[in-house]
Amino acid sequence: MLLKDIRDYQILFLGLFLVLGIGTRDWTLRPELIGVAIATSLATQWILSLVIGHWSLANDKGQSPNFRSALITSLGLSLLLRADHWTTMAIAAALAIASKFIFQVGDKHFFNPANFGIISALILTPDAWVSPGQWGEEWWYGLLFLGTGGMILQRIGRWDTTAAFLGSYSLLEAIRNLWLGWTWDVYWHRLMSGSLLLFALFMITDPRSIPNSRIGRVVWAICIAGLTFVLRNYFFVSTAVFWALFALAPLSILLDVLWLAPRFAWQEKDEEPGELLTQHS
16 A cells, blocks of 8 residues: 655655664664654654643644654654754754754754754764764675665656755765775765765755755755865765755745745645655754
8 A cells, every 4th residue: 555645755764774784783782872863753752742832722723742753753763863962862853853843944844854954963962973884885785775765756856956966965075085096996986875875865855844946955965066076075074964954945945936946745735844864854
């Protein structure tokens, strides 16, 4: 039986990635931290939805909690963020969900929730870290990510964002590779990263926090690729993609003003913010 909501597929795929990662990559991921991320995300979503719903009831804009969004965010955090203490994961999950309700312009949140939670944990806690190379470079991981991510992007129509990011970043790396006179195996080594594909397919394509117009998304993705390239190659930041997305997230508001387009909605009767990897939500 086909699932009705594309976010159900996101939950299924992210859960599959988590199981595969633990089973085949031997991650140092404790099950209790996954539970903390899920429980904190769901609880924060429920509490803030009730608060916002009560506050806006007079205007008939009350919101009922949508737990798909929170579950996607918690799975994304579990895939990408590592911590020594459960409190760190709880802080990341709570701030990730809260960012959707706090940082809004025109009823649209502009930070990717999982990305916001990751950066918050890196800044505010001493024991959080991200391992961009945790997926290795096995080709079958890439095929799995492309297949599952492609299915979702086809449904939500955001292939342009992934193509603009990967295309521009690959071009910048190719130019640098030629300039330095390196062999092409070095170039492919820098691009064949499971984490980079996860970011490009599931996180940067969150339809509820990225620019609404196609031209806006392309410009935005190219800017993120450029900043990622600079941070990675000249400041040697291994988590450059996450910092670039965080730094340029507010730019989507300006691009929405420059190029007007209808705002993305998951369902006609469901206006609760959702996201991808969280994407990958």
